[in-house]
Amino acid sequence: MCSQHLRRILVPLSNPAHSARLVDQVLTQAITNGLSHATPTWNCILRAYSNSPTPIKAILIFNHFFIKKSSNIPDNYTYPVLFKACSCSLSLLPMGKGLHAHVTKTALDSDIYVGNSLIHFYGRMALFTDARVLFDKMPFRDVGSWNTLMSIYNDFSDSGEVLILFKQLIFEGIVADKITLVILFSACARLEKLHYGKTVHCYATKVGLEYMLNMENALLLMYAKCKEMDEALRLFDEMGSRRNIVSLNILINGYIDMELVDLAREVFDEIVDKDIVLWRSMMHGCVKAKQPEEALELFKKMIDEGVTPDEEVMVSVLSACSSLSNLQYGRLVHRFILQNNITQDAFVKTALIDMYSKCGSLEEALVTFYKTDCKDVVTWTTMIEGLANYGLGNEALRVFYQMERKGIKPNEATFVSVLAACRHSGLITEGCQLFRRMGGVYRVQPTIEHFVCLVDLLSRAGLLYQAEEFIKIMPAEDKFISYKALLSACITYSEFDLGKKVANNMMKLGNQSHEAYVLLSNFYALEGHWTEVAEARRNMKELQTRKKPGNSIIDLKHY
């Protein structure tokens, strides 16, 4: 096959896997017959590989046919393709940097395409300052340069930066294109900046840019994420036959976000050709809406329809098993994962550990945990939480210290689990120590959950006055719920004076004071102080607040 012919068929080929297969054949021919290509033809081959499922091949071929055989000289068309291939894996950072040096030496970095692909490459490597410096130093920039930088910030760093860049773009007199607007709407969706997005929408309508599917989808997403479903639906109708499966998915996720699963399901059921993303969304929606049975039913349906589940679907299925506490199902799902060669990434592993501990098999949870190589903070936290729920406080702490030794930084949730472990097992010294470590060493800002844990730990141990002192230093908005925990403890330990003081403090806090009266009257009742019970009830009536029946029982059980 001659070079010209090869190029003519490679260029329009849209299926990356197909073109890569074709290129494989051409390459074998080239190697066996010693056929040499001109740089444009090589560029074509490299491009086919960089778009294929195995972009690394582009790099390998470049190393073999350009670096080793220096008869081929890369040009300004070669480098963008290579940088794109290098963007696919973090391990290719040194390779990309080497190519960058080469580009600078040969002065090809003034080429806009080369520059843009370099920005993209550094952005994908999470080296945002490098990307930014390159952008600022470019002798010539086009809309593409701006789009590249903006999309990098949007996808991997800070969406707020996109809005700042857009302002700058307008200021410099650059004309935004459709892609700029897609990125901008997507940033507005993430930031939930409805007003800003609407203004840009008007601008887009004025310049007549609005009819482009991706842009309409980005807009749709923006309205859905901002919970403006009326506006989203209006746009959806307006799109008419232009809408696609992505538009439907946005709508479904919008309903799910607003806790309208039934509406989401209605849209879902109408769709004939469902792709994996739709199944993923719908199953996640069921799990989120506490409908685990429906999630499992959907899973069966999905398999029946011949759709291959992915890792994210399996996470939803496992979490459905967890909330049903159905160990049999859970084990079946585990077996399914093994039999269908589904990658057990950190997410799947964590879901398995969570499932086993919530379904009552701590042994299997532990086995899965210790068999996991890729443990992240969430994996460790899930295991700690599991142990804590089994009342194995000391074991939970041991796992926590093990995690620290491995150099994994605990987060907010980790401390909730580990403090809960202390609380369940009455580990007072450890709990207080960990609480100090949280702020002092790890700079994790304590939240209401941490406070409640600690107050509860102290109160249950009968250290009620320490708990009260502790609440005094808490932020005002967290005090009420902590006082509630303390008051319950006062009831348990018959600490009449402190209880009265706590109840008074609660009432001073304002709006939720009816709850304070309910607890207070229960408190007096237990103490047999019936006059005070009557007084508390009277005060409650004066507040014109009525408690819902049974509420106080739940409150007491809970704390």
Add this chain to the structure above:
DNA sequence: AGGGTTACCC
């Protein structure tokens, strides 16, 4: 001989 960078849903 004559080719490219940047975009939507999880």
